[in-house]
Amino acid sequence: xxxxxxxxxxxxxxxxxxxxxAGYPGLDDTERIILALDKAGASxxxxxxxxxxPLADGxxxxxxxxxxxxxxxxxxxxxxxxxxxxxRSEIPIVLMGYFNQxxxxxxxxxxxxxxxxxxxGLILPDLxxxxxxxxxxxxxxxxxxxxxxxxxxxxxxxxxxxxDELSQGFVYMVADSSITGAKSGIADRQLAYFxxxxxLGLKNPRLIGFGISNRETFELACRxxxxxxxxxxxxxALSAAADVEQAALDFVRGIRxxxxxx
Amino acid sequence: xxxxxxxxxxxxxxxxYIPEMLYANIEELRQNYLEIMREPAFEREFRALLxxxxxxxxxxxxxxxxxxxxxxxxxxxxxxLNHTGAHxxxxxxxxxxxxxxxxxxxxxxxxxxxxxxxxxATVCALAGLQCIVYMGAVDIRRQAPNVARMRMLGAExxxxxxxxxxxxxxxxxxxxxxxxxxxxxxYIIGSVVGPHPYPDMVARFQSVISEEIRWQLSGxxxxxxxxxxxxxxxxxxxxxxxxxxxxxxxxxxxxAVEAAGLGIHSGESAATSVLGTKGIIHGSRTLLMQTPDGQxxxxxxxxxxxxxxxxGPLHAHxxxxxxxxxxxITDDEALAAGYFLSRxxxxxxxxxxxxxxxxxxxxxYRPDDIIIVNLSGRGDKxxxxxxxxYERFQKAGL
Ligand SMILES: Cc1ncc(COP(=O)(O)O)c(C=O)c1O
Numbered sequence: 001x002x003x004x005x006x007x008x009x010x011x012x013x014x015x016x017x018x019x020x021x022a023g024y025p026g027l028d029d030t031e032r033i034i035l036a037l038d039k040a041g042a043s044x045x046x047x048x049x050x051x052x053x054p055l056a057d058g059x060x061x062x063x064x065x066x067x068x069x070x071x072x073x074x075x076x077x078x079x080x081x082x083x084x085x086x087x088r089s090e091i092p093i094v095l096m097g098y099f100n101q102x103x104x105x106x107x108x109x110x111x112x113x114x115x116x117x118x119x120x121g122l123i124l125p126d127l128x129x130x131x132x133x134x135x136x137x138x139x140x141x142x143x144x145x146x147x148x149x150x151x152x153x154x155x156x157x158x159x160x161x162x163x164d165e166l167s168q169g170f171v172y173m174v175a176d177s178s179i180t181g182a183k184s185g186i187a188d189r190q191l192a193y194f195x196x197x198x199x200l201g202l203k204n205p206r207l208i209g210f211g212i213s214n215r216e217t218f219e220l221a222c223r224x225x226x227x228x229x230x231x232x233x234x235x236x237a238l239s240a241a242a243d244v245e246q247a248a249l250d251f252v253r254g255i256r257x258x259x260x261x262x
Numbered sequence: 263x264x265x266x267x268x269x270x271x272x273x274x275x276x277x278x279y280i281p282e283m284l285y286a287n288i289e290e291l292r293q294n295y296l297e298i299m300r301e302p303a304f305e306r307e308f309r310a311l312l313x314x315x316x317x318x319x320x321x322x323x324x325x326x327x328x329x330x331x332x333x334x335x336x337x338x339x340x341x342x343l344n345h346t347g348a349h350x351x352x353x354x355x356x357x358x359x360x361x362x363x364x365x366x367x368x369x370x371x372x373x374x375x376x377x378x379x380x381x382x383a384t385v386c387a388l389a390g391l392q393c394i395v396y397m398g399a400v401d402i403r404r405q406a407p408n409v410a411r412m413r414m415l416g417a418e419x420x421x422x423x424x425x426x427x428x429x430x431x432x433x434x435x436x437x438x439x440x441x442x443x444x445x446x447x448x449y450i451i452g453s454v455v456g457p458h459p460y461p462d463m464v465a466r467f468q469s470v471i472s473e474e475i476r477w478q479l480s481g482x483x484x485x486x487x488x489x490x491x492x493x494x495x496x497x498x499x500x501x502x503x504x505x506x507x508x509x510x511x512x513x514x515x516x517x518a519v520e521a522a523g524l525g526i527h528s529g530e531s532a533a534t535s536v537l538g539t540k541g542i543i544h545g546s547r548t549l550l551m552q553t554p555d556g557q558x559x560x561x562x563x564x565x566x567x568x569x570x571x572x573x574g575p576l577h578a579h580x581x582x583x584x585x586x587x588x589x590x591i592t593d594d595e596a597l598a599a600g601y602f603l604s605r606x607x608x609x610x611x612x613x614x615x616x617x618x619x620x621x622x623x624x625x626x627y628r629p630d631d632i633i634i635v636n637l638s639g640r641g642d643k644x645x646x647x648x649x650x651x652y653e654r655f656q657k658a659g660l
Binding site: 051052053055056058059062066069074075098099100101102103104105125126127128130131149150151152154155156159163174177178179 | 269277278279280281282283285286424425430434437438441442443444445539540541542543544545552554555556557558
């Protein structure tokens with residue numbers, strides 16, 4: 001079992017997965033932010049590989065990616081930073097990025113370096129199920145990495161089941177038909193979708209992401225799934241911060257409130 | 263044989279590398295596009311609009327003075343005479359009919375030079391559908407007349423302010439819009455790029471160009487096959503249309519002309535087949551300009567329609583397999599060719615198209631070869647650029 005699987009074996013509720021872009025706001029902030037998030041009570045970290053053309057991302061993550069790239073961020077550096085953080089923390093880390101980056105790095109080499117750096121799982125939003133099954137499934141599972149595929153309000157049930165079958169660790173439930181970015185609140189039609197998927201009895205736990213931004217939306221998501229993923233709202237907090245460690249502590253406390261689960 | 267498989271691959275290029283949020287829309291298209299295009303009623307409606315609204319068939323014109331100059335028989339396929347002034351409308355007429363069949367109410371598009379945006383705004387007016395065109399902020403400045411035309415046609419032009427603020431970024435923004443509007447929206451992509459089935463669908467709509475070339479050439483020169491076909495390549499739609507019916511005619515040489523900007527190795531170029539490597543751009547596995555770390559490189563060309571860091575998967579395949587030859591043309595070579603064609607034949611070509619004409623100085627051919635240049639668009643939109651450089655070329659005696 002990797003750290004993601006261990007986490008979900010221990011805990012099926014109130015999972016807080018925080019996304020941020022590696023190399024943002026400063027090139028050397030990655031390790032510091034990971035450690036601070038762990039200390040503050042995040043359950044899981046989704047580490048973004050900054051990309052020039054992040055198709056599924058809104059302005060906040062686009063901008064953080066541009067800054068990180070301007071800072072000089074590369075995949076090689078990312079692996080070094082993750083490795084350094086791994087020496088001091090056991091928090092599960094999922095890498096999120098676009099498939100072109102993996103291709104250019106060399107797929108097998110990329111998966112090997114993930115494992116060496118203590119990465120536990122992958123989210124590659126533009127790697128479709130078909131290509132995954134055809135070419136990459138065995139490489140990724142042999143490396144012992146988890147992979148999470150996405151479902152959306154438009155995903156038909158048969159495909160949700162397929163996503164569940166192919167995902168390892170958790171299924172990424174996109175909260176709304178949208179790119180990433182903070183929204184105000186969660187609409188009734190979204191709740192109906194959360195409920196519908198909740199009743200399917202999937203083998204994987206689900207984390208809800210996109211548009212989860214504060215304690216209220218986090219708690220609401222936790223009623224329908226094992227937890228939630230927060231990205232843009234945290235990036236915004238980092239962008240305004242004088243001290244990124246303090247910002248990470250404050251942000252997680254703001255989401256968790258006092259009732260911090262084990 | 264050049265063929266695409268069910269998953270949208272030409273050899274190793276193509277496919278649909280899309281986020282799950284686009285799956286439902288792309289799958290709907292993939293399952294329906296061929297069936298809809300083959301419906302007799304669709305075919306009739308498409309053909310009727312091409313004839314009565316677009317003005318097809320476009321002439322195939324034997325350019326005498328140009329032929330004399332080059333010592334070959336040069337025919338121009340006059341896509342510049344289409345309604346709205348370029349080949350782009352062949353595709354938008356097809357896609358708007360398809361969007362209607364799919365019950366879509368809202369149309370989005372990306373545009374570089376503005377030609378595809380104008381062609382989309384035009385068919386949206388024709389169909390009475392809402393139209394939103396994404397255009398890079400830089401391109402909005404350099405293609406002002408087309409921006410005004412789109413607005414006058416009732417479209418909303420939204421500036422793309424990310425990245426290099428050109429065609430690549432406008433495409434990103436259009437894709438993001440589609441993710442945000444998954445129910446009622448159809449995305450009319452303007453070239454043979456993007457996830458399957460777009461490259462194949464757009465190539466089929468544009469294939470009317472080569473279909474006409476065949477019978478026109480047969481009537482005028484007594485044979486269906488030319489020796490060489492030359493076309494410029496941004497994403498590759500006019501080239502795909504001009505090549506389409508000749509793809510399996512091995513005796514016909516296909517020349518794809520790319521923009522070299524300030525020079526292939528100047529760092530300011532859009533010559534993808536030379537500078538590009540295999541990767542994924544806008545959902546397609548193809549050739550693109552990128553760093554070793556897989557970050558997409560900002561291209562450059564004086565011509566907004568060629569300022570794209572990738573090429574469609576069909577062209578990647580044609581070039582990789584040696585079926586097509588690639589030529590690269592700098593800004594200045596294109597401008598010179600544009601001035602030259604204006605004086606020789608009384609035709610001011612689009613800057614994109616001027617690249618194809620400049621390639622006549624680069625390719626090999628035999629005397630009396632029949633060469634077809636796909637005259638993809640007219641130069642009205644580029645007059646400012648032509649005028650700005652005119653004196654410099656006059657002084658240099660070019
Ligand atoms: C006149 C003209 N030719 C060529 C192009 C390049 O596109 P494609 O390669 O898809 O034909 C454009 C694009 O805007 C254009 O306007």
